[in-house]
Amino acid sequence: MSPTETELGYEAARDELVEVVRKLEAGGLSLEDSIALWERGEALAKTCERHLDGAKERIDAALAVVEEDVEG
Numbered sequence: 112m113s114p115t116e117t118e119l120g121y122e123a124a125r126d127e128l129v130e131v132v133r134k135l136e137a138g139g140l141s142l143e144d145s146i147a148l149w150e151r152g153e154a155l156a157k158t159c160e161r162h163l164d165g166a167k168e169r170i171d172a173a174l175a176v177v178e179e180d181v182e183g
Contacts, residue, residue, distance in 0.1 A: 119158055121163070121166075124155045131148050131152040135148055
């Protein structure tokens with residue numbers, strides 16, 4: 112059983128998402144399999160987005176501290 116998307120780190124989620132896209136683009140899957148892969152891809156994309164949003168918040172917070180130090 113693969114880890115849920117919330118347990119995956121950014122790189123693992125991104126790599127799995129790339130594999131999902133590759134399989135969907137290759138075709139030859141049943142409709143049910145295609146839908147399942149699509150849903151997994153959506154979940155993985157959301158996981159990547161959450162990681163990137165978290166990283167952006169951390170960067171913004173660090174920049175705010177630096178700006179305070181420069182102004183203060």
